[in-house]
Every structure is written in structure tokens, then in C-alpha cells.
Amino acid sequence: MRIVVPIKAVPDLVEEIELTSDETDIDREFLKFVVSEWDAQALEEALLVKDACGAEVVAVGLASDPDIDQALYTAIAKGADAAVRLTGGAADSVLTSDRAALLAGYLATEPADLVITGVQASDDLDGQLPPMLAAYLRQPHVSVVVGVVATADGVTVRQEFAGGRVHELAVRLPAVVGIQAARQAPRYAPITRIRQAMQAGGVREVAAEPAPAGQAPAVRRMYRPEQTSHAQMLTGSADDVAEAIAGLLRDRGLVKG
Amino acid sequence: MTRNVLVLAEHDGKQIAESTYELIGAARGLAAAMGGQAEVALLGPRDLAGQLGGADVVVSVEHQALAQYLPQACELALLAVLAQRSPRLVLMSSATPGLDLGAAISVHWQAPLAPNVAAIEVAGDTIVATAQILGGKILAELELPGERAVATVTGGAFPAAAGRGEGPPEVVEIAPPAGLDDLAMSLAAVSEPQGGDVDITTAELLVSVGRGIESQDNVELVQELGDVLGVPLSASRPVVDAGWLPKSRQVGKSGLKVKPKAYLAFGISGAPEHLEGMRDAELIIACNTDATAPIFDIAHYGTTVDLFDLVPALTEKLSQ
Numbered sequence: 001m002r003i004v005v006p007i008k009a010v011p012d013l014v015e016e017i018e019l020t021s022d023e024t025d026i027d028r029e030f031l032k033f034v035v036s037e038w039d040a041q042a043l044e045e046a047l048l049v050k051d052a053c054g055a056e057v058v059a060v061g062l063a064s065d066p067d068i069d070q071a072l073y074t075a076i077a078k079g080a081d082a083a084v085r086l087t088g089g090a091a092d093s094v095l096t097s098d099r100a101a102l103l104a105g106y107l108a109t110e111p112a113d114l115v116i117t118g119v120q121a122s123d124d125l126d127g128q129l130p131p132m133l134a135a136y137l138r139q140p141h142v143s144v145v146v147g148v149v150a151t152a153d154g155v156t157v158r159q160e161f162a163g164g165r166v167h168e169l170a171v172r173l174p175a176v177v178g179i180q181a182a183r184q185a186p187r188y189a190p191i192t193r194i195r196q197a198m199q200a201g202g203v204r205e206v207a208a209e210p211a212p213a214g215q216a217p218a219v220r221r222m223y224r225p226e227q228t229s230h231a232q233m234l235t236g237s238a239d240d241v242a243e244a245i246a247g248l249l250r251d252r253g254l255v256k257g
Numbered sequence: 258m259t260r261n262v263l264v265l266a267e268h269d270g271k272q273i274a275e276s277t278y279e280l281i282g283a284a285r286g287l288a289a290a291m292g293g294q295a296e297v298a299l300l301g302p303r304d305l306a307g308q309l310g311g312a313d314v315v316v317s318v319e320h321q322a323l324a325q326y327l328p329q330a331c332e333l334a335l336l337a338v339l340a341q342r343s344p345r346l347v348l349m350s351s352a353t354p355g356l357d358l359g360a361a362i363s364v365h366w367q368a369p370l371a372p373n374v375a376a377i378e379v380a381g382d383t384i385v386a387t388a389q390i391l392g393g394k395i396l397a398e399l400e401l402p403g404e405r406a407v408a409t410v411t412g413g414a415f416p417a418a419a420g421r422g423e424g425p426p427e428v429v430e431i432a433p434p435a436g437l438d439d440l441a442m443s444l445a446a447v448s449e450p451q452g453g454d455v456d457i458t459t460a461e462l463l464v465s466v467g468r469g470i471e472s473q474d475n476v477e478l479v480q481e482l483g484d485v486l487g488v489p490l491s492a493s494r495p496v497v498d499a500g501w502l503p504k505s506r507q508v509g510k511s512g513l514k515v516k517p518k519a520y521l522a523f524g525i526s527g528a529p530e531h532l533e534g535m536r537d538a539e540l541i542i543a544c545n546t547d548a549t550a551p552i553f554d555i556a557h558y559g560t561t562v563d564l565f566d567l568v569p570a571l572t573e574k575l576s577q
Contacts (some may be wrong), residue, residue, distance in 0.1 A: 135364035144511075172441040185498070229555070230559075242570035246559065246571065
């Protein structure tokens with residue numbers, strides 16, 4: 001089974017996010033980028049499938065994503081069999097539809113039995129990758145998945161709903177799966193192994209011809225949420241703040257003393 | 258094209274989900290602004306139409322593959338509904354069905370999609386949707402011009418009361434598309450959430466941890482505070498996904514909704530999915546070193562003191 005895991009670099013939400021001067025996009029120039037947390041979960045789930053049944057796992061990133069080589073070499077260090085850096089298409093686009101179109105173009109030439117990727121990305125502006133990619137590929141798809149197990153006929157996936165209800169679905173391949181969470185926390189790749197992967201140079205560059213992209217909304221403007229209310233901030237030392245919080249809880253009869 | 262707004266009903270085979278009423282309320286307002294009507298696509302048991310009195314029309318597709326949510330079956334059935342009803346706008350909740358189907362419908366129906374929508378309005382010939390991105394830190398106003406569009410809407414963005422209505426609505430039946438008899442997937446089993454060791458929905462006071470706790474070992478630190486207070490630890494999704502606390506402790510969209518008398522949030526940034534599960538707590542006290550974290554917009558009290566300093570201090574104060 002060949003499993004392709006598309007990986008995206010997204011802004012690190014710990015960073016202060018600035019807008020461009022025309023306020024129609026975020027300013028990416030000085031932002032730190034990290035692998036989308038759901039894609040990290042997807043890679044882990046793909047590696048769990050590989051551990052169980054010996055699948056081939058290929059991590060795929062877009063050359064236009066910041067620091068994507070680091071992410072791809074990390075994927076190899078974690079256990080991916082190969083990594084691909086895609087070029088082509090609307091290189092500067094931030095739209096999921098353009099990303100999906102380029103990945104669909106790549107998968108038309110190097111098909112996968114199963115695509116496992118993150119259910120969403122924090123900067124999705126026009127929809128989520130898994131269903132969009134599946135639509136371009138005309139393949140079945142399941143998102144918000146918390147477990148994938150290979151079977152004789154395809155895969156069994158666990159799809160999660162609000163409140164924790166789970167549907168177990170039997171899915172024939174090829175298919176696209178959007179991961180909410182892997183069955184275990186993403187494994188750690190020691191820096192020495194990442195360096196070894198870099199020295200071995202296992203990332204292959206592929207120029208893909210994008211599929212025709214669908215429609216996307218136009219961004220009128222971006223802005224920070226107006227704060228209709230804001231917390232009353234407790235300041236001072238940790239001891240001062242602890243005293244204030246203890247007082248608030250005591251006032252409401254939630255703690256003794 | 259019509260001027261109608263069509264809502265995808267969410268259900269578990271027996272009950273219509275609360276989010277559907279929120280969407281029907283929004284659809285009524287938008288349809289009125291455009292001179293159209295609010296329609297609901299009911300994919301599944303037709304007798305659920307009786308719960309959809311808030312809609313002008315319920316468009317029903319019934320088939321055994323639609324008895325419970327099945328992605329491929331719902332996608333085919335919804336596309337059949339859209340082909341016949343041609344709404345101006347489709348609304349889905351941004352819970353599982355919206356995350357699962359929205360973008361695929363956008364491609365197949367050739368309509369732009371606005372995700373994670375917190376507000377939406379008609380502006381002349383266009384529809385303007387406000388999407389939450391980057392964990393709610395930024396709002397994006399998206400224009401959805403043209404003849405058709407899709408929006409997935411965050412929970413709690415609209416009041417459910419406006420979507421409820423008395424009496425049975427008009428029901429239009431649509432024949433199930435042929436593809437439903439030859440699907441590439443089937444539903445093998447349904448499992449309800451397990452109760453877990455404690456019920457966080459009944460606790461008067463909750464101590465909750467988020468990504469800022471950094472490691473499983475550090476969860477112990479906050480557990481000590483919980484033990485002193487005699488209350489269970491709850492968490493935001495990343496902590497549960499990492500396996501540091503069980504699923505039964507997760508607060509938020511894919512976890513549990515809680516309404517304690519006080520909610521202490523440590524290292525939780527306040528992503529929209531988490532806020533959806535705890536915003537009704539009577540008192541919210543948030544601790545996060547990021548002064549711009551969205552949690553401070555709904556918390557009553559906040560502090561940027563490092564949780565690794567604050568939690569031991571608070572534990573000591575409360576154990577005296």
C-alpha cells in the first residue's frame with residue numbers, strides 16, 4: 001500500500017501575527033512557520049499503518065511553503081520511506097484549492113492507494129484539503145478521523161463527531177482521509193537522525209501540473225477580532241495573582257477558608 | 258438560481274442536532290434579506306422532518322445508506338438536492354459533516370466556500386462571510402459573489418431559538434441518487450462516548466489545561482491543584498490528542514460542553530473550538546503568557562503570569 005501524506009507549513013500561532021498594509025492577508029515575511037499540527041498527527045497515523053502492515057509512506061510538501069525541507073527531512077527521520085517537494089502551479093497562492101489542485105496533479109502521475117493528511121489547517125481560507133483533494137481525484141473521503149487500520153479490502157477508519165460519538169467505516173481504496181488525531185502522540189525524531197536524513201538528501205523535487213482549481217472566495221479584508229469585552233487582568237507576582245484567584249473562588253463559596 | 262438558503266440538517270438518526278437550529282435561524286434571516294426562503298436538506302429518516310418546523314421547506318432524501326451519517330452517501334444525496342433546488346447559499350455546521358463535505362461540495366457544485374464562519378450577511382448582490390482563521394486570532398471577510406456559495410458555520414454563531422418553529426413544514430421528496438446503492442464505504446459500527454472516570458459536565462469548578470502545559474509530566478503539577486480543590490482536571494483538545502488526559506476530560510466542540518460556576522484555564526489559548534465548550538461558565542479565569550490569546554476576550558479575569566509559577570503558588574495558598 002502506498003500512502004501519501006501531504007504536509008503544510010502554517011504560521012506558528014505563538015507568534016504575533018501582523019497583517020499586510022492592504023489588510024487582505026497576513027504578513028508572512030517575519031513569521032515563524034511550523035508543520036500544521038493536524039498534518040503531524042496524519043504522518044503519525046500513516047506511520048502506525050506502516051508499522052502494522054508494511055505500507056510505503058511518502059511525505060509530500062509544496063516547495064513554496066517556508067522551511068518545508070526541514071519538515072520533509074523530519075518526516076523521513078520519523079520513518080517515512082520517501083519525501084517529495086512539489087513545484088508548479090500557483091506558487092504564491094495561499095488557497096487550499098490551489099494546493100489541492102497541485103497535489104491532485106502530482107497524484108495523477110504518482111498515484112496513492114491512500115492519502116492521509118490533516119483534517120484542516122489553521123489558515124484555511126477556502127475550505128479543507130482532504131475533501132477538496134478527494135473531489136479533484138474523484139475518490140471517496142472521510143474526515144475528522146481518529147484511527148486508520150488496514151484491512152484485506154481497504155481500510156477501517158474511525159470518524160469522530162461532536163460529543164465523542166464515533167462511527168467506524170469500512171472504506172475501499174483509493175481514498176483520502178483527513179486526520180483529527182492519531183492513535184498516539186506524534187513520535188519524536190532526534191535531531192541527529194534529522195541531520196542524517198538531510199545529509200542523505202532523500203527529498204526528491206517533482207514538477208507537477210495542477211488540476212483545474214475550483215472557485216474560491218475573494219478576501220475583502222482581514223482584521224483582528226474587536227474585543228467586545230476583555231478579561232480584567234491580574235498583575236503582580238505569582239503569589240499576588242494566586243492570592244487574588246483564591247479570593248475570587250472563596251467569594252463564590254467554591255473553596256473553604 | 259433561486260434566492261433560497263439551504264441548510265444541511267445534522268442528525269444521529271433520531272434527533273436533529275442543536276447546530277441545525279442555529280443554521281436555520283441564520284438561513285431565515287439571510288433568505289428574508291434576499292427575498293427567498295429557508296430550506297433544509299434532510300438526508301435520512303423522513304420522520305425527522307417533524308422537528309424542522311422552523312424551515313419553509315424540508316427537502317427529504319431517504320435511503321438506507323443515509324440512516325446515519327455516511328460521508329459518500331450524504332455527498333451524493335446533497336448534490337442531488339442542490340441540482341434540483343439551486344439555492345443561492347448552502348449552510349453547514351463546521352462540525353464533522355461540514356469539515357467532511359463542505360469543500361467537496363464546493364468543488365463538485367462549483368461554488369466558493371467560506372469556512373469557520375462566525376458572521377454572514379447579504380450585501381447587495383453578494384454575500385459576505387466572516388471567517389475565523391489562525392485559531393480565532395484573525396477574522397477574514399470573504400466575498401461570495403455569483404450564483405451559488407457554501408459556508409460552514411461555527412457553533413454558537415447564531416441563536417438556536419430563531420431556527421425552531423411550530424408545526425410540520427412543507428416536505429418535498431427527492432428520489433435517492435443511483436450511486437447510493439454502490440458506495441465505496443459502509444458504516445460498520447457506532448460507538449457512543451464512554452463515561453470515563455469522572456463526569457466533568459456536573460462539576461461546579463473545573464481546572465483545565467491546554468497546550469501550554471507542554472508535557473505529560475507537567476500535567477501532574479496542575480493535578481495537584483485539582484486534588485487540593487477536590488475537582489477533576491479537564492483539558493483542551495491538544496492535551497487529549499497527545500494522550501495526556503482521557504477523552505472524557507475534553508472540553509470543546511469535539512468534546513463536552515461544560516457550564517461550571519468557575520472555570521480555571523491554564524495554558525489554553527482559546528481556539529474557537531474550545532470556547533464553544535466552556536463560554537457559558539459563570540466565572541472564567543485564564544492564565545496564558547500570550548497577552549493576545551483569544552481566551553482573554555471571554556475570560557472574566559486573566560493573567561500572563563507563567564502557569565509554572567502560578568499553579569504551585571495557588572496550590573500552596575489553597576492548601577493552607
